[in-house]
Amino acid sequence: MFSSSKSGHMLHIITTSLLGQVVSNGLTPPDPSTIENYGHLIIQALVAIVTIWATVRKALQKPEAVVRVPLEAVPGDKTGLNGGKRNGGGAE
Numbered sequence: 001m002f003s004s005s006k007s008g009h010m011l012h013i014i015t016t017s018l019l020g021q022v023v024s025n026g027l028t029p030p031d032p033s034t035i036e037n038y039g040h041l042i043i044q045a046l047v048a049i050v051t052i053w054a055t056v057r058k059a060l061q062k063p064e065a066v067v068r069v070p071l072e073a074v075p076g077d078k079t080g081l082n083g084g085k086r087n088g089g090g091a092e
Helices: 006-026 032-059
Strands: none
């Protein structure tokens, strides 16, 4: 690991100091705008993944069967059948 010559020791010291500078500069925390940009990218990626997942899921669903029901069986106001009268829903 260490060289036995004087020049080897100097080279090792210089290399270690340069690598130490590179590592220490790489480990400094980023500024707030960089953090905000990464946050936006993460949120956009999550939205894209969820949107694609929902679209694929919807595309792979089986279509619902359409059930034909006669009009007489449908609950609700049928103005044509009872002469336009209400069904007693409130005070008149």
